[in-house]
Amino acid sequence: MRGGQASGWSSREAYAAWDAWRRLPPRGKIAVAWEGLCGLLVRVAREEVGGPLLAVALAPFALVYMAGSVLRDSLVYRDGGVRARAADGCGGYHRHRYGGTQRLVNWRERRVVASLLRRVGRAERVLDVPSGYGRLVPVLAALGTRPPVCADLSLPRLFALGRDGDAAHEPILLQADLRGTLPFASGAFDLVVNVRYLHHAHTPEDRRRALDELTRVSRRWLVVSYYRRSNVHALQRTLQHVARRNRRRGPAMIGHRECATLLHRSGWQVRCERAVIPWIHAHRVVLLERVSP
Numbered sequence: 001m002r003g004g005q006a007s008g009w010s011s012r013e014a015y016a017a018w019d020a021w022r023r024l025p026p027r028g029k030i031a032v033a034w035e036g037l038c039g040l041l042v043r044v045a046r047e048e049v050g051g052p053l054l055a056v057a058l059a060p061f062a063l064v065y066m067a068g069s070v071l072r073d074s075l076v077y078r079d080g081g082v083r084a085r086a087a088d089g090c091g092g093y094h095r096h097r098y099g100g101t102q103r104l105v106n107w108r109e110r111r112v113v114a115s116l117l118r119r120v121g122r123a124e125r126v127l128d129v130p131s132g133y134g135r136l137v138p139v140l141a142a143l144g145t146r147p148p149v150c151a152d153l154s155l156p157r158l159f160a161l162g163r164d165g166d167a168a169h170e171p172i173l174l175q176a177d178l179r180g181t182l183p184f185a186s187g188a189f190d191l192v193v194n195v196r197y198l199h200h201a202h203t204p205e206d207r208r209r210a211l212d213e214l215t216r217v218s219r220r221w222l223v224v225s226y227y228r229r230s231n232v233h234a235l236q237r238t239l240q241h242v243a244r245r246n247r248r249r250g251p252a253m254i255g256h257r258e259c260a261t262l263l264h265r266s267g268w269q270v271r272c273e274r275a276v277i278p279w280i281h282a283h284r285v286v287l288l289e290r291v292s293p
């Protein structure tokens with residue numbers, strides 16, 4: 001088995017800027033955010049077509065965003081945020097990863113996945129990849145009598161899932177890398193679930209390769225999620241970037257044309273597609289069914 005470091009987005013460097021921001025006292029946060037947002041508005045006013053008007057229109061959003069993120073990060077994440085709180089295993093992760101504004105996103109994601117799975121009905125052989133800490137295990141285990149298989153690149157996450165996960169469902173754990181060939185025969189599963197992975201794959205080629213592999217190992221159903229290119233979400237990421245001096249790479253968002261080629265693959269049909277938070281959040285979940293071999 002290879003070491004459990006996931007792809008680059010979770011590297012130590014990627015969190016350094018976030019940690020530096022988090023440690024600032026509220027007054028320091030306001031100063032950093034003010035400087036970043038003023039710089040952004042000046043750039044927009046100078047460089048964009050209709051720039052001055054656009055900057056005036058953006059200013060209220062920027063101010064609300066600044067106030068909201070300073071408040072949230074001073075109150076909700078003051079004790080170290082996701083990373084530090086997740087260190088006590090997936091029990092802690094489940095309690096805290098989806099605190100703050102992410103609580104709503106987590107709740108909606110689980111509801112949307114569960115509603116798509118109602119269309120699947122029963123499924124005995126189920127693969128969740130990447131499983132992370134097994135957030136979806138309870139809903140997947142309810143689909144059949146066999147325990148689901150949870151696969152992930154990260155050994156620490158799999159260990160935490162085995163140690164702290166819901167004992168009633170006892171998934172089978174396995175390390176697997178979606179950038180290569182999954183260690184399963186073609187059509188080994190009735191249902192394959194891939195949630196919150198594609199927006200971390202930053203090239204169309206990586207996304208296509210992962211989806212090819214997922215469709216290979218699924219005999220009939222595939223649930224896959226992705227970020228659809230969205231202006232509201234993109235604006236939020238830009239504001240976050242300038243307000244926190246955050247250098248983390250944002251999620252990969254997929255445009256309409258790529259969606260058409262990526263999801264409408266031969267032999268498969270899109271049965272249902274749902275937005276996690278329509279118009280606001282870019283995350284979407286799709287149910288595909290194999291219609292011919």
Ligand SMILES: C[S@@+](CC[C@H](N)C(=O)[O-])C[C@H]1O[C@@H](n2cnc3c(N)ncnc32)[C@H](O)[C@@H]1O
Nearest residue numbers: 006007130131132135153154177178179195196
């Ligand atoms: C955002 S989490 C999503 C986990 C789970 N699907 C969920 O919705 O809670 C992304 C997961 O992808 C895993 N991962 C990253 N690169 C991977 C790869 N190349 N192959 C398999 N898993 C990978 C990470 O270890 C992490 O657990």
